[in-house]
Amino acid sequence: MAKALAVTGALACGAAAAYYLYGPAEDDDDADDLPTVTPSECTQIMEKITMIMQQQINNLMRKIQAQGAQIPQQMLQSYLVEHFETQLKEVQSVVFREFGKDEDEVEHACAYYEAKETRDDKVVEACNNLRSLYTNVGGRVELDLPEDLTVEKMCVIFEEYMGAVQQAQIAFSQHLQQLKARGAQVTTSQLNETRNNLMQNHVLTVLKKYDMTNLLWVAALEKYSDSQVFKAAVERCKKGGAAP
Incomplete structure (x- = not known):
């Protein structure tokens, strides 16, 4: 967010x-x-x-x-x-x-x-x-969102997106365990790159499912950030309500 x-x-x-x-x-x-x-x-x-x-x-x-x-x-x-x-x-x-x-x-x-x-x-x-x-990097872009991207649909996508984030974190933890078991030596930069790649692969699967780009995703988050319906979905995810 x-x-x-x-x-x-x-x-x-x-x-x-x-x-x-x-x-x-x-x-x-x-x-x-x-x-x-x-x-x-x-x-x-x-x-x-x-x-x-x-x-x-x-x-x-x-x-x-x-x-x-x-x-x-x-x-x-x-x-x-x-x-x-x-x-x-x-x-x-x-x-x-x-x-x-x-x-x-x-x-x-x-x-x-x-x-x-x-x-x-x-x-x-x-x-x-x-x-x-x-x-x-933190810039802000305003786009016209698709007409069918309602706040209710955005809530569904968001929960799936956060579920994908959780899965990426689990995959990264497993990767770390495998490295330790092998005694492999890797740099912080390599670990960050692996983490970022895992995250991108998981979340892009969700975005592609709904025919969304990263750019459109950020614009939608911006649009619905003040919506009470969307805020409720965010709170559910914080409490562990995102789909696994």
Whole structure:
């Protein structure tokens, strides 16, 4: 829940970066103009930006862990969001130049290929992967949720999701026991990677079942965080009521 309720850092991004993270503006007067960036180019650009940003976040987290500093969660999230937005502005400038495109061209292309009438699935996925990375560090993205994703349905999904989290924790404990039995030597970084992979595999199974992405999941948590019905479901999970 912490990620879904994370604070939003100061907007250090340029216009294109803001679009990539928060979605297209409703009053885009140029929405009907054909983009000068092809879907393939747009996808490659977004994938490269996401790859570089993922590497930078991983490196930063390793440095923070190596220092062993105990940073309050809210302060850490604020720092990560600000760092992400600042670095994204620099990274996108480099990648745009590499592809011979400017900020406005890429922004318009993404908006065009994400529009319902001219949608390109690969571009949409590439843009959403960057947004998902942003939410993972504590950023906030607002999306239109599917009409059938009611609070009642969200409660069902949430309980299954938390059940998957519990299963991932059990699987990780079993993994640790197997390592100890073999006398294997592993680093903290390797253990963290194993834990994260187990968690992702388990929870993604639940999200895929309901045709949801990580990005949509975080947006839904944000929307229903103040719902009394949803809060009751959260309390049930805290008391061990999640499905095994």
